Amino acid sequence: MTIHLSALKQLKAETAEKKVILVAVSKTKSTDQVMEVYQNGQKVFGENYVQELVEKQAQLPADIQWHFIGHLQTNKVKFIAPFISVIQTVDSINLLKEINKQGIKCGRVISCLLQIFIAEEETKFGLSQMEAKEILESDLVAEFKNIAIIGFMGMATNTHNHEQVKKEFEELAAFYREMKKKQTQFSLLSMGMTSDYKLAMNAGSNMIRIGSAIFGDR
């Protein structure tokens, strides 16, 4: 198993030029493959499963920034709290409460993104804009000192219809800009994967999450 080195180099150049952060999504891929990408200068990786992430983190270099991008259950937060760089998939106050609690235990302020639902599919997790706004304005959340909500993450509909994907990304980007006016700590808008990252970047994404273009099909 080898990685797609030329694609990685091109993605690194493309994102560097536009000041977009590249997250290499390594779910289901071996530590050897992650190491190969790391040795080519990539330090930010995304994982979807807690156990897999915990095992890889223990074996791989300590300066890797791990982003959690899968659905996170509250009872598993404790396993990643000591080292996670950003939890991108926060979709409830309850989860924030647990992340805060674990943050206190390890003496860390844990960066989080709210996952916003933008796709047409029924299956994707995430908050509506109204629910996200409620969380951002909640007095309870304001008391959580060991979390920092620093932006949004979204996934567009899995379709070849570019107009629709573009529209979904633009909607989320507009919402991000509106919320950023008051949320001065906002800095990340994570949208775009292998199939749609160009549309996402054009719409204003500053963080793309790329798996198969770098590691090959899963």
Ligand SMILES: *Cc1c(COP(=O)(O)O)cnc(C)c1O
């Ligand atoms: C798997 C995954 C990605 C990467 O998908 P590719 O199409 O392989 O680039 C990005 N974001 C999330 C949330 C994922 O689960």
